[in-house]
Amino acid sequence: MPDRVDLGAEGPDVRDSAFGALEWTPVSATPPAPRTVVELQQNAVTELERIAPVVDDLGEVFAAAGFELALVGGPVRDAMLGRPHHDLDFTTSARPDDTERLLKGWSEATWDMGREFGTIGCRKGPWTVEVTTYRSEAYDPTSRKPSVDFGDSLDGDLGRRDFTVNAMAVRLPGRVVEDPYGGVVDLAQGLIRTPGTPESSFSDDPLRMMRAARFAAQLGFDVAPEVVAAMTAMAGRIEIISAERVRDELVKLICAPYPRLGLTLLVDTGLAAHVLPELPALRLERDEHHRHKDVYEHTLTVLEQAIDQEDRLGGRPDFVSRFAALMHDVGKPRTRRFLEDGSVTFHHHDVVGAKTTRKRMQALRFSKDEIDAVAKLVELHLRFHGYGSGEWTDSAVRRYVRDAGDQLERLHVLTRADSTTRNRRKAEQLRRTYDDLEARIARLQEQEELDAIRPDLDGNQIMSLLGIGPGREVGDAYRFLLELRLDRGPLSEEEAAAELRSWWESRRD
Template identity: 80%
Template structure:
């Protein structure tokens, strides 16, 4: 694993951050602690909120662990919180909303796992130390007891957090055997926090990568989305490939490392892909600035068709003809296997299929009709297609990069002009279905659809037509394509 993206923290810096965060959240955590203590129960802020407080990452979602059983937690919250929910009751968790705060309170756990099962068997524990020992990483195995605010760190999470290192509380082999998804979480936390992963953890992930197969596709998908949308996705993706986990959850990615880029811009298409991803992230302000999974995943998948389409031509030239179409099909299949929504699958697949379309633009020779088709085919993914196409330029030749940028600037300017002149985003034929039926004196049916499609193509080729010209074009089409008579 590469060096941490961010520098180490000092213990004093961490302590100051925690003190400030505890002051901010004090009104809710102290009152909760007092209610549980009065009933004879322990309550501690635990896991992510403690870790994030040390990192200066403020949040209003607070996780607690307690000696109280779920039914007792519900009783203690009743009449004091704004709302409660118990979807996690089977795992000992009761959720609640207290003003601006979302809290989850979970009974101490002592989980046991069936090695062949996708889900843990949950047993309630009887101590905070035991609960912390079953957590995934030391930086998530720290707690602050309330209301006294005593700090609990039995596994050295504070030092690991200061050094930005991910370790497991016990042997990583035991942790990953209990819950193989923790291997994905290691990659996700590396991507989210900019942490390195301890060598023994990487070794265990490599040895046990195949155990991820018992985890449901939905859980793998959710971790992958969080990783891709994290601040440092290259760190997490590199770890998945390095350990062999990607061979099981996203095999298209490591396959790219075997392919030589046709322009010799990178040692392989894998490195090119990670660069495209980072460049796409840099352009996300065009979408509002928030992490955008669709554009990021399209960048990650845009060249996955290259391994299957690689051909060696005379003179040592390597080609990947139609890798866009092949890649779109592969992307759709992988996303279906990971149980993504149809909308996400359609969006990412469309972007992969269209990512080369711009390169037919050349020096700007496209007709307005070609520009209209580019916009029509992109549909509601046009802005993301702009991002992917620009990000896909990774040449080290600055003159070439500048030329490609200026050419795409020109295309976007033409699209904007046509948008203003023709309402391009909602392009329609110059006659609607009702008008077509009235002019041709026909009832609803396939012939109306065929006429509509013909007029849409004319609209793409010629631009807007007057009602008279559109009527004449429709009648000419009807004459050239007479309706078949009834069978004799």
């Protein structure tokens, strides 16, 4: 394909093509088949017609002021893939002050939080727009932050970008595609490749190694052999990147349509050993039933099966559920014990795994709420297996709900996903047993409002009945009544008062 292709407004009018909201492709789906260059061109024409009201108009504004402007990066790539955008990225020859002046006269609101990197943002109707001055950036070998120098040409700007599929632009106005590094061909072939040598690219910004894995997971693409080789040789360079940037890439990868592709690449190249070492550690372990290749493969299967159930969580990628699936067995390496009969145990790997998960997420600077949610799921992921064939009492079911708290629905997903047995009869039995547990939870919730279990008497009533003031003894009484509520279900106020007085007298004897 030539470096420049005219996609001007005189092209075929295909504005009536179906362009709904961007849909998430289930993880279990097969990665997309290769596309032809012609298909990519047709997709681009369609999308450019859809976004013409903003891109053509803004192009005219910058051209009238004597500046170059081009749509660039992800919006161009995704336009060719038939994926519509409302967040549009542009690059320009204008410096940030000039860009801000032009956008203020054109848009409804502007912001300059990215001014340090040459970026000015704005809103125009339903569109979110970011315009960045041509630039080049490189890392000092000992620095966590890039140094930014403004450039003076579009080709130079494209050459500093991470991958060829992101190094394409559409000059505006006129809609001429600039593709100096063969990104369209790579896009058609489903290949992740760097504009220059991968060693140079990753030296400039080591986070691009993780981005290669992330784009593989997002697009279902292969990564070029020379890129994989450079990632393997330079994996240690990721250590200079801040935990926050690593975390953000990891979240995007895990929430992508094909996370197994990206995670496998991280493990195979050695990057995971630096950013998520608990994952490759699982490759050394056999599961306790000896029915899977290893705990690592089991874990990736659990992740995929959890994703297949995300309709229960709203139908969108759910990071907490996915990361809990990825981390649920990370306690096994530390708890593995070989018995004399040749069997292997992993006692308390749920508790150890929760502590390990919490420590890793803290190191990656996740929020407290995210850490608490994932760690809770990891700690509780084995609880169901004490249910047997349905022998739990109502009090045990209440405790299951209480302990899960606001993570109950995610716990349902994780527990079901954790069944990877190839024995159909056993798998069906586990499914029916968990169906029964969920049905019992639903019945009890309807009867007792389990989601908000409280003792039958509050703190003021406890103090009044026992004739005591605020203090530790009120807490003890509260916990007694809560356990009573879990064991016996709701009591009348009179019954609860009688039980409280009896408990109080027993403490005084």
